[in-house]
Amino acid sequence: MVGEGRVLHLNRQMPDEANDEQRQIDAARRDPNAFAPLYSAYFDPIYRYCYLRLRHRESAADAASQTFLKAFTGIGGFRSGSFKSWLYAIARNVTSDILRASRPQFDLSHAELIADNAPSPEEQALHADDRDRLWQALSLLTAEQREVMELRLAGLTGAEIAEVTRRNVAATKSLQFRALARLRTILETPMFTDGEAV
Numbered sequence: 001m002v003g004e005g006r007v008l009h010l011n012r013q014m015p016d017e018a019n020d021e022q023r024q025i026d027a028a029r030r031d032p033n034a035f036a037p038l039y040s041a042y043f044d045p046i047y048r049y050c051y052l053r054l055r056h057r058e059s060a061a062d063a064a065s066q067t068f069l070k071a072f073t074g075i076g077g078f079r080s081g082s083f084k085s086w087l088y089a090i091a092r093n094v095t096s097d098i099l100r101a102s103r104p105q106f107d108l109s110h111a112e113l114i115a116d117n118a119p120s121p122e123e124q125a126l127h128a129d130d131r132d133r134l135w136q137a138l139s140l141l142t143a144e145q146r147e148v149m150e151l152r153l154a155g156l157t158g159a160e161i162a163e164v165t166r167r168n169v170a171a172t173k174s175l176q177f178r179a180l181a182r183l184r185t186i187l188e189t190p191m192f193t194d195g196e197a198v
Contacts, residue, residue, distance in 0.1 A: 021038075021041075021083060024037050024038055025038065025075065025078065025083060028072075028075050029075055029076055032072070035072050035075065038071075038083070039068055039072075042068075042084065042087055043064060043068065045154065045155060046064050046067055046068070046087055046088070046091050047060055047061065047064040048154060049088065049091055049095075049150070049151070049154035050063035050064050050067070050091055050094070050095050052150050052153060052154060053092075053095040053099070053150055054095055054098060054099070055135070059098060059102075062098075063091065063094045063095050063098055064091070066094045067087065067090045067091040067094050070090050070094070071086070071087055071090055074090075081163065082160060082163060084156075084160065085156070085160045085163040085164050088151065088154070088156060088160065088164045089163070089164045092147075092151075092164055092165075133187065134187075137183050137186045137187055138150070138183070140182075140186055141179055141182055141183065144175055145175060145178060145179035145182060146179070147165065148161055148165065148172060148175050148176050148179055149176070149179050149180075149183070151164060151165070152176060158172055158173055158176065161176070
């Protein structure tokens with residue numbers, strides 16, 4: 001619970017930051033070169049979200065690039081609200097299109113980890129089992145529950161998830177609560193704990 005509050009705090013923008021971002025958006029509408037700071041600020045989180053949904057580095061990079069191309073060409077149509085939520089909504093649509101076009105979906109047991117220079121190979125091996133179990137558990141949720149959890153794992157707040165998925169905040173919280181309860185049940189199931197999906 002403490003960790004969750006910390007995540008929420010980190011995702012909130014202070015008034016000055018929001019004003020700076022709005023100035024960057026206004027500048028990008030007038031001058032295409034002014035889009036660069038927005039790209040720099042959001043590319044990594046958008047890439048991680050795309051990777052979380054697609055579980056393939058090249059596909060995630062393509063999806064992130066498509067997301068920013070659509071944002072770049074469509075920034076004139078962005079009027080108000082959270083720029084971050086708007087970007088995630090675009091990324092959600094792009095990744096959904098990619099997933100629809102690529103049947104069958106990727107086998108989670110062969111998913112690659114996001115490259116990170118900090119942990120050693122030994123540390124990655126220790127955590128790989130837990131990640132695989134989480135991805136397998138996520139695959140057992142309903143599509144709506146999985147989508148909400150993927151956005152949550154990407155760092156979005158409840159209000160931002162509601163905006164991205166076009167639900168009200170109460171419905172989003174309820175869906176997230178049911179998804180967490182289902183994940184807990186799945187992960188505590190003895191068969192699943194032994195490495196077999198339920």
